Amino acid sequence: MSSPRVRFAPAPTGFLHVGSARTALFNWLFARHHGGEMVLRVEDTDAALKTQEYVDAIIEPLRWLGLDWDSGPHFQSDRRDRHSEAIERLVDGGAAYYCDLTRAEIEERCAAAGLPAGYHGWSRDRDVADGPGVVVRFRCPDDGTTVVDDIVRGRVSFPNESLEDFVIRRGDGSPTFHLANAVDDHDMGITHVVRGEDLLNTTPRVQLIWQALGFGALPHYAHLPLLVNAKRQKLSKRRDDVALDNYRRRGYLPEAMVNYLALLGWGPPDEVEIRPLDEIVELFDLDAVKPAPAFFDPARLDHINSAYISEFTPEQFAARAEPFLTGPDAPWPAECYDRATVEALAAEIQQRIAHLDEAAGWIDWILCPDVTYDEKAWHKSIVKGRAAAEVLEAVEAQLTDDDFTSAERLEAIVMGVGDELTESLGQRVRSQPPVRVALTGTGSGLPLWEPMRLLGKDQTLSRLRKAMSRL
RNA sequence: GCCCCCAUCGUCCAGCGGCCUAGGACGCCGGCCUUUCACGCCGGUAACACGGGUUCGAAUCCCGUUGGGGGUGCCA
Numbered sequence: 001m002s003s004p005r006v007r008f009a010p011a012p013t014g015f016l017h018v019g020s021a022r023t024a025l026f027n028w029l030f031a032r033h034h035g036g037e038m039v040l041r042v043e044d045t046d047a048a049l050k051t052q053e054y055v056d057a058i059i060e061p062l063r064w065l066g067l068d069w070d071s072g073p074h075f076q077s078d079r080r081d082r083h084s085e086a087i088e089r090l091v092d093g094g095a096a097y098y099c100d101l102t103r104a105e106i107e108e109r110c111a112a113a114g115l116p117a118g119y120h121g122w123s124r125d126r127d128v129a130d131g132p133g134v135v136v137r138f139r140c141p142d143d144g145t146t147v148v149d150d151i152v153r154g155r156v157s158f159p160n161e162s163l164e165d166f167v168i169r170r171g172d173g174s175p176t177f178h179l180a181n182a183v184d185d186h187d188m189g190i191t192h193v194v195r196g197e198d199l200l201n202t203t204p205r206v207q208l209i210w211q212a213l214g215f216g217a218l219p220h221y222a223h224l225p226l227l228v229n230a231k232r233q234k235l236s237k238r239r240d241d242v243a244l245d246n247y248r249r250r251g252y253l254p255e256a257m258v259n260y261l262a263l264l265g266w267g268p269p270d271e272v273e274i275r276p277l278d279e280i281v282e283l284f285d286l287d288a289v290k291p292a293p294a295f296f297d298p299a300r301l302d303h304i305n306s307a308y309i310s311e312f313t314p315e316q317f318a319a320r321a322e323p324f325l326t327g328p329d330a331p332w333p334a335e336c337y338d339r340a341t342v343e344a345l346a347a348e349i350q351q352r353i354a355h356l357d358e359a360a361g362w363i364d365w366i367l368c369p370d371v372t373y374d375e376k377a378w379h380k381s382i383v384k385g386r387a388a389a390e391v392l393e394a395v396e397a398q399l400t401d402d403d404f405t406s407a408e409r410l411e412a413i414v415m416g417v418g419d420e421l422t423e424s425l426g427q428r429v430r431s432q433p434p435v436r437v438a439l440t441g442t443g444s445g446l447p448l449w450e451p452m453r454l455l456g457k458d459q460t461l462s463r464l465r466k467a468m469s470r471l
Numbered sequence: 472g473c474c475c476c477c478a479u480c481g482u483c484c485a486g487c488g489g490c491c492u493a494g495g496a497c498g499c500c501g502g503c504c505u506u507u508c509a510c511g512c513c514g515g516u517a518a519c520a521c522g523g524g525u526u527c528g529a530a531u532c533c534c535g536u537u538g539g540g541g542g543u544g545c546c547a
Contacts, residue, residue: 062531063525096480101519102542116472118543137544153476157472162474170545177547201475225477232539260483263496271495290484293479293540300483300497310510351510381507385499413504433507444508 002204004036004191008069008182011043012054016061016123017229018296019196019235026224027194028067029262029284039188045177061244065254069238074188076180085134086183087168087214095212096168116433121162136169137180138209146204148323151192151222151286158204161281166205178202179324180455182209190219194286196432197223197293198234212447217372224284226293236298247301251356256305264294274307302354309353314346315438321349324356331360332367341366341454348446357460366455371463373470377443381433382467387421388434389471394421394463395465404457438467 008024010016033040039060042055055073061071076083078176090096101109101122109115109122114424118141123141128134132138140163148156150378168179185206200223227235235242267290277342294398312320318339324330324339329468342349349362365371382388382462394417402409418431435447445451452460 013547042477045547118473149474155474160475164543172545174545176545181547196541197476198541199547202547223476228540230482231545234541263483265483267495269485271485273484273496294484295482297482297497303497348509352508418506427505430506434508440513441508446508448507 002035005189006031006036006192006194007039007041007188007190008057009041009043009184009195012051012058013237014054015057015245018244018247019241019242021061021244021257023195023226024062024067025065025258025261026266026284026286026289028069029281030194030222030286032281032392033284034170036191038068039074040192041074041184041188042076043074043177043180044075045174045180057245061248063257064248065202065244068361069256071188072288073401074184075178076184076300079180079184079187080175082174082185084169085178086209087175087179090138090209090212090323091136091167093212094139096136096138096229098130098134098169099126099137099165100128100130100131105413116183119121119166121165122125124165133171134287136167138168138205138212138444139207139375140165140208146207147187148200148203148207148221150200151220152225153200153223154198154359158201158202163204169208178205178306179209182206182213182215185219186210186213186215192220192222192286193222194222197226198280199223202259202450211222220300222289224289225291228293230295232293232295233273241298249357251317251321251353251358251468252301252305253308253320253356255328256308257301259308260301260304263300264296265289265292274304276334306354310350311357312346312350317346318343319349325360331364333369336367336369338367344454345446345451346449352446362446363451364444365445366451371439371441371466373437373441374443377441378439380436385430385434386427387425387429389468390421391429391431391434392415392438392464392468392471395431396461396468399457399461399464402457404453404460407453411449434467435464437441439463 006027010020010024014361028038030036042058059073087096091098098426099122106119106122107117110117113120119137123137126167129168141160144160145157146160146163148158150156166178167176169175173368203221210218229235229240237361244257245398248254258277259274259280262280262284266276267273268280268283294422311316321342322339325342330337342359345363349359353359385391395414399410402413404410414431414435418429421429421431433443434447436445437443439448439452439455
């Protein structure tokens with residue numbers, strides 16, 4: 001394929017949607033695979049949306065994902081003159097006409113004529129003059145078919161009689177996206193239009209405008225399957241968790257997110273799903289994209305994110321997790337944070353978390369100045385635990401003489417207490433649970449010994465005493 | 472209502488006429504490992520929506536049905 005040129009053309013809505021991110025990714029993968037170019041174009045026909053804040057809300061998540069572009073960001077609103085000129089040409093050539101009917105007037109006419117709801121070309125021959133509030137409508141052919149050759153779906157035909165004369169210029173003079181799309185894609189030399197399936201129905205309109213403007217050969221189209229929720233509805237801003245930034249904030253890694261997104265609607269031929277982006281670039285192509293909608297499955301995302309997290313070295317992990325351990329949401333006072341502790345326990349934490357914001361929960365008891373008891377665990381291991389008081393007492397006594405330099409020795413001491421009590425009482429005494437609850441506050445967690453060493457002698461002894469006095 | 476799209480395990484992907492008694496991954500269930508939790512390892516559960524064709528032969532091609540979804544705006 002000779003150097004394709006694609007575009008990612010999001011509307012500025014305040015944040016980047018995971019569905020849009022997937023569209024951006026597939027455009028990017030296609031461009032990079034074929035050595036082509038990607039254009040970023042902000043579809044702000046609504047003009048008021050061109051604020052730095054809204055633009056950043058698109059650009060920053062793209063950068064976070066590691067996607068780049070060769071041209072842009074361009075703004076549709078900056079191209080107003082080109083759009084107006086195209087509209088004039090269409091009106092002059094008879095391909096479009098003025099219309100001053102309101103929504104209500106259109107409905108009235110339909111009711112009076114006994115026609116189903118729709119526009120029915122009411123103003124085609126009314127010879128309306130241009131003026132404030134007057135729109136421009138495109139005159140659609142009454143018969144024949146408009147065909148969209150889609151890379152993902154094959155040939156899709158639309159009977160022209162099902163197409164209404166649609167608006168290409170609003171009452172305020174601004175162009176609608178169908179018009180702007182055709183003009184911009186043409187002017188920017190777009191060869192492949194890759195976007196969501198929800199836009200498939202609008203393609204005939206854009207193609208009709210394209211042809212009426214004499215733009216020549218149409219670009220190729222590829223309509224990607226929609227991303228859906230568990231109920232198989234299109235992901236929606238209102239009911240679904242779709243803001244990419246939310247995932248970032250919860251500690252999903254960009255490399256994991258991009259990897260997962262690539263797997264929705266596409267799969268590598270060798271079935272190796274978790275792999276670096278450059279390999280995906282090499283393997284990806286649009287003709288291998290599946291047409292069926294794909295469920296955005298959080299469980300699968302978690303799995304992939306976990307896989308990436310577990311690959312980190314301790315240093316990498318500590319660096320990547322740091323934003324989640326030092327921010328205002330960290331459970332400990334800022335001055336208690338200690339990177340060395342994180343690195344020392346990294347491997348153990350890594351295999352237990354699916355996203356980085358879970359890291360703090362495994363070590364908060366070490367970095368926080370005090371313990372918080374989980375009452376259920378307290379009850380189970382200390383109130384009802386066999387000989388728990390004796391265990392705490394014996395462990396405290398033996399630890400008083402230890403220098404706390406060896407995790408192995410700490411383990412031997414605690415477990416030894418359990419063995420001794422088991423023998424003297426003639427019943428199995430488990431020493432780890434009460435000690436764990438006394439130190440960490442909970443019944444389960446990291447393997448105790450190394451964290452205990454890191455907690456230090458003073459804290460360990462004082463927490464054991466605190467637990468004993470609480471009994 | 473009208474137009475359009477889609478249809479392989481619960482989910483994502485493989486399969487593009489014979490290699491399929493349908494493969495992988497996630498999830499789920501069971502076991503091993505382990506004096507916590509987890510990781511790891513082993514095993515299991517589970518699908519070609521239905522009905523017609525075409526063909527020597529269909530998960531794969533065609534038609535229909537059913538089901539799901541999308542669009543039907545002076546949003547994109």
